[in-house]
Amino acid sequence: MADVSTTCEEVNQRLTGIPLRRPLTKNWLAGFLLAFMALMLMNVAIGWLLIRGVGIWGVNIPVAWGFAIINFVWWIGIGHAGTFISAILLLLHQQWRTSINRFAEAMTLFAVACAGIFPLLHLGRPWLFYWLVPYPNTMALWPQWRSPLVWDVFAVTTYLIVSLLFWYLGLVPDLASMRDRASKTWMRRLYGIAAFGWRGSARHWKRYEMGYLLLAGLATPLVLSVHSVVSFDFAVSVVPGWHSTIFPPYFVAGAIFSGFAMVLTLVIPVRHFYGLKDLITSRHLDLAAKVTLATGMLVAFGYLSEHWTVWYSDEPYEAYMLTNRMFGPYALIYWVTIACNVVIPQALWSSKVRSNPKLLFLISIIINIGMWSERYMIVITSLHRDYLPSSWGMFEATFWDWATYIGTFGLFFTLLFLFVRLLPMISIAEMRKHLVEEDHP
Amino acid sequence: MSQSSKMMLVAEFTDPEALVEAAEIARAEGLGHLEAYTPYPVEGLAEALGMEKTGVPWITLLCGLTGGALAYFMQYYSAVHDYPLNVGGRPLHSWPAFVPVTFEVTILCAAIGTIVGLLLLNRLPRLHHPIFETPHFDKRSDTRFYLAVEGRTEEFDPVKVRAALEARHPSAVWEVTP
Numbered sequence: 001m002a003d004v005s006t007t008c009e010e011v012n013q014r015l016t017g018i019p020l021r022r023p024l025t026k027n028w029l030a031g032f033l034l035a036f037m038a039l040m041l042m043n044v045a046i047g048w049l050l051i052r053g054v055g056i057w058g059v060n061i062p063v064a065w066g067f068a069i070i071n072f073v074w075w076i077g078i079g080h081a082g083t084f085i086s087a088i089l090l091l092l093h094q095q096w097r098t099s100i101n102r103f104a105e106a107m108t109l110f111a112v113a114c115a116g117i118f119p120l121l122h123l124g125r126p127w128l129f130y131w132l133v134p135y136p137n138t139m140a141l142w143p144q145w146r147s148p149l150v151w152d153v154f155a156v157t158t159y160l161i162v163s164l165l166f167w168y169l170g171l172v173p174d175l176a177s178m179r180d181r182a183s184k185t186w187m188r189r190l191y192g193i194a195a196f197g198w199r200g201s202a203r204h205w206k207r208y209e210m211g212y213l214l215l216a217g218l219a220t221p222l223v224l225s226v227h228s229v230v231s232f233d234f235a236v237s238v239v240p241g242w243h244s245t246i247f248p249p250y251f252v253a254g255a256i257f258s259g260f261a262m263v264l265t266l267v268i269p270v271r272h273f274y275g276l277k278d279l280i281t282s283r284h285l286d287l288a289a290k291v292t293l294a295t296g297m298l299v300a301f302g303y304l305s306e307h308w309t310v311w312y313s314d315e316p317y318e319a320y321m322l323t324n325r326m327f328g329p330y331a332l333i334y335w336v337t338i339a340c341n342v343v344i345p346q347a348l349w350s351s352k353v354r355s356n357p358k359l360l361f362l363i364s365i366i367i368n369i370g371m372w373s374e375r376y377m378i379v380i381t382s383l384h385r386d387y388l389p390s391s392w393g394m395f396e397a398t399f400w401d402w403a404t405y406i407g408t409f410g411l412f413f414t415l416l417f418l419f420v421r422l423l424p425m426i427s428i429a430e431m432r433k434h435l436v437e438e439d440h441p
Numbered sequence: 442m443s444q445s446s447k448m449m450l451v452a453e454f455t456d457p458e459a460l461v462e463a464a465e466i467a468r469a470e471g472l473g474h475l476e477a478y479t480p481y482p483v484e485g486l487a488e489a490l491g492m493e494k495t496g497v498p499w500i501t502l503l504c505g506l507t508g509g510a511l512a513y514f515m516q517y518y519s520a521v522h523d524y525p526l527n528v529g530g531r532p533l534h535s536w537p538a539f540v541p542v543t544f545e546v547t548i549l550c551a552a553i554g555t556i557v558g559l560l561l562l563n564r565l566p567r568l569h570h571p572i573f574e575t576p577h578f579d580k581r582s583d584t585r586f587y588l589a590v591e592g593r594t595e596e597f598d599p600v601k602v603r604a605a606l607e608a609r610h611p612s613a614v615w616e617v618t619p
Contacts, residue, residue, distance in 0.1 A: 005455040008480050008584040134515060142519040146528070151541040158549040165556050173481075177583045196566035199573070200582055202477035204563045206487035210495040211559040215552055218501075222548045229541055432583070433481035436457075 007439055008432045015174075015424045015431065016181045018274060027273060028417065035413035042407020045400055046121065054124055056400040063383045063395035068122035070375045071405050073230055074258070075115035075412075076156065077251075077371065080223055081259025082108025083163060086170075087219035090212075096287055098430045099280045103270070104263050105167040106425070110415040111262070112160045114408040119152070121404070148232035155229040162222055166215050169208070172198050173429040227255040234378065240321035241382035244309065250302030254371060257295035257341070260288055261367035268361045270420065279426055286354045292367065293348040299374075300342045317387060325381045329394065333377045340370025448618045449473075449591040450602050451575045452611035457483045460586040463609035464489040467590060472602045478572060478587040500558030501551050508550025513543045571619035585612070 049056055059066035082104040089097040120126050132153045134143055143150045175195035182188045198204070231251035234242035264285065271280040310318045325334045344366050347353045354360065385392045419425065454460045460477060467475055468491055475490050477483075516539040520526070525533050560566070572578060572589060588611075590602050599616065606614050 003455055004457060004586075005584045012583050134519070140524070142524045144526075145516045145520055145542060146535060146538040148541075151545070154542045154545040154549075158545040161549060162552045165552055169556060169559075180579050180583060193566070196560065197568055197570065198565065199570055200478045200480060201563075202479060202483065202486040202490055203492050204565070205479065205482040206492060207495045207497050207559055207562055209482050210497045211555050214498060214501045214555050218505075218548050218552050218555070222545075225541070225544060225548075229545075232541075428583075429481050436481070 004436050004440060007435050011428060011431045011435060012177055012181065014279075015426055015428045016178055018420070019422050019424065020178065020181055020183070020187075028421065032414065032417040035410050035417055038406055038410025039414045040410070041403050042117075042410050045403040045407050046117075048400060049121055049404070050126070054122065056398065057404075058396050058398045058401050059122075060393065060395075062386065062391055062393045063380055065122075065379050065383060066395055067397055067401040067405060068118040069233075070372070070379050071408065072115050072118040072122075073251075073375045073379075074372050075111045075118075075408065076159075076230060077227065077255035077258045077375075078262045078368075079108040079111035079115065079159070079163070079259065080227060080252070080255035081263050082106070082111075083159075083166075083219050083223040084256050084259065085263070086166060087216040087223065090216045091220060095434060096284055098434045099284050099426060100263065100267060100288070101430075102167075102170060102427045103267060103425050104259075105163065105170065106416065106419045106423075107262060107266060108163050108259075109160070109167055110412045110419075112156070112163060113415070114412050116156060116160065117408060117411075118404075119156075148229065148236045151229045152233060155226045159222060159226045162215070162219055166212075166219055169212060169215065170427055170430075171423065172196060172208075173200065174424045174427060176200065177428050178424065224252055227251045234382075239382050239386055240315075240317040241306075241325070241378065244306065246302055246305045246309070250299065250305070253295050253298035253302060254374065257292060257299050258368060258371035260292040260295065261364040261371070264288055264292070264360055264364035265368060266416070268357050268364075270425070272357075274420070274425075276426070279431070282355055282357070285357060285360055286351070289348050289354040289360055289363075292364075293345060296341060296345040296348075296367070303338070303342065320385070321382060324385055325377060328381065328385070330377065330381050330384075333373050333381070337370055337373040337377050340366045341374060344370075447592065448597075448599060448616065449571065449589050450599060450606060451572070451578075451590075451615045451617055452588045452606040452609065453581070453613045453615070454586040454588070454609075454611050457486070457586050459609060459611070460588055461486050461489050463588050463606065463611070466609065467588065467605065470605060472590050472605055473597050474591040474593045476572070476589040476591065478578075478582055478589070480583040480585070483586070496562055497555060497559055501555045504554025504558070505547045505551030508554075509543050509547035512546035513539055516542060571617060574617050574619055575615050589617075 057066060057068070059068070082101075085097050085104040086101040089101075120129050123129060131137075131141075132143060132150065143153075172195055175191050176198035179188050179191035179195055182191055228248035228251065231247035235244055235247035237243060267280055267288075268285070271277050307322065310322045325331070344363060347359075347363060353363070380395050384395055452463065454463065457479065460479070461483065464475060464477055464486060467473075468489065477486055477490060479486065517534060520535070520539075521533045527533075572587070575587070575589075578587070588606070590606070592599070592602075603614055603616075
């Protein structure tokens with residue numbers, strides 16, 4: 001049995017070694033460049049949008065929401081798994097979260113950053129975004145507090161800030177470790193300043209643990225509220241297919257479902273390329289797959305409930321909306337959604353599938369596609385044919401729609417590649433404690 | 442101030458239990474002001490140093506309540522007094538619609554308050570601290586467990602403290618003068 005200091009030293013060596021001592025690899029560079037190119041594509045797309053306006057997108061009347069809202073809901077949903085893992089699983093004393101929480105929190109931050117871009121660009125005049133915020137202004141105007149779109153501003157901003165604080169608080173002791181292990185003076189200074197001069201005092205740790213727990217307690221209702229508020233954007237309207245009380249819980253379940261799928265999509269290659277299979281074990285993948293399956297079943301229940309409500313309400317507009325979704329011009333999207341989110345995830349019942357990282361990776365990609373289709377289905381099919389047939393229309397995504405969407409992948413992965421290069425992707429301090437307690441019960 | 446009142450003795454341990462024990466004994470003997478430094482939060486250590494409450498939850502509660510109250514008042518004031526909008530004759534003070542923003546601002550203020558309060562209570566950020574003068578501290582503080590006895594009073598007796606610390610079998614005892 002190794003003594004405590006040796007256990008700690010091993011953890012430090014391995015986890016600080018990835019950003020500090022690992023040489024720049026070709027794989028990393030290739031991945032980073034690809035992501036960076038996509039990020040440049042986003043800049044071009046945004047630049048063109050600022051010059052020409054939202055007309056470069058496929059949005060028009062009746063489908064005025066289009067890709068902007070689909071991608072917003074999709075990205076912000078992905079973020080939810082990070083907060084779920086770091087906050088809710090912490091409160092439930094699920095020790096296994098230690099291996100993946102830092103990474104999942106980073107994923108949350110980057111996903112929310114991508115999400116935030118879309119509604120801002122969709123404003124039409126994005127440079128006036130601060131009109132959404134209540135501030136004393138010469139127009140003597142206030143935001144409309146009864147509008148879910150204003151609630152959204154508060155929910156998403158709060159979510160971004162609280163996630164950032166939570167993530168950074170977790171990083172502070174690790175940044176101190178990085179400071180102590182960096183070989184160059186400028187790096188030591190940089191990490192030292194970022195670590196606030198953390199020195200591991202027992203009194204500091206005590207307050208730190210209390211603060212961390214409180215933030216987890218605050219983030220838990222927050223994560224449930226964010227996607228509820230996002231769903232209000234739809235549910236508070238009177239559009240067929242949107243006006244439904246099932247929306248908040250069904251959106252939250254969908255968010256955690258897609259988020260866990262994204263965690264799997266990212267963690268499986270990372271643990272492979274960085275040789276972290278003993279820290280992010282097959283047990284972690286198995287548990288993440290189980291959460292995916294459980295939330296997937298909740299999503300399936302949401303679909304079922306939507307269909308049942310339509311039938312039970314006997315409302316002609318709702319009934320038409322559903323038949324239009326299933327057999328109308330966008331029927332393909334409907335069936336892709338059902339296949340990807342309801343049918344294929346059933347494979348996760350099998351422990352053989354859950355213990356096969358390649359299959360899990362494939363399924364996680366399928367779920368990501370499925371959840372994007374679901375949002376496409378909800379936004380587009382409800383809007384394109386509502387009450388008045390004279391105002392029906394079709395939506396078609398333009399080149400710039402796709403460029404912006406693919407561009408946000410560039411932003412997401414650029415940030416993620418930088419994160420794994422510059423910061424410890426697994427919480428060192430938590431891992432030390434975790435392994436010491438395992439080795440020395 | 443005499444030289445000894447600025448000095449501290451730092452004992453280095455490889456085991457958290459030995460540190461907690463040493464802290465308890467040092468406190469019972471009243472050796473001086475105690476501080477401990479560990480690579481991860483060690484249970485019961487802060488209590489052994491004589492710290493009972495953190496004070497953080499109160500800050501969180503106070504900031505959250507203040508933020509929530511202000512957010513609600515802002516909505517009430519703007520919707521009822523400053524900019525009343527009659528929407529289909531519905532009441533101006535439509536409180537259910539004010540709940541989401543009130544909730545979000547409560548969380549936001551509580552979270553920011555927690556972090557700021559935590560840093561203020563810990564006197565961080567701080568560029569330097571005497572403990573970093575301890576030999577090897579910068580390389581070992583994330584693997585070893587340290588107990589520091591600070592000489593803050595005239596009664597501080599380095600010889601006695603060193604003897605008491607060495608009785609706990611640390612891997613080293615350092616004398617640190619900032």
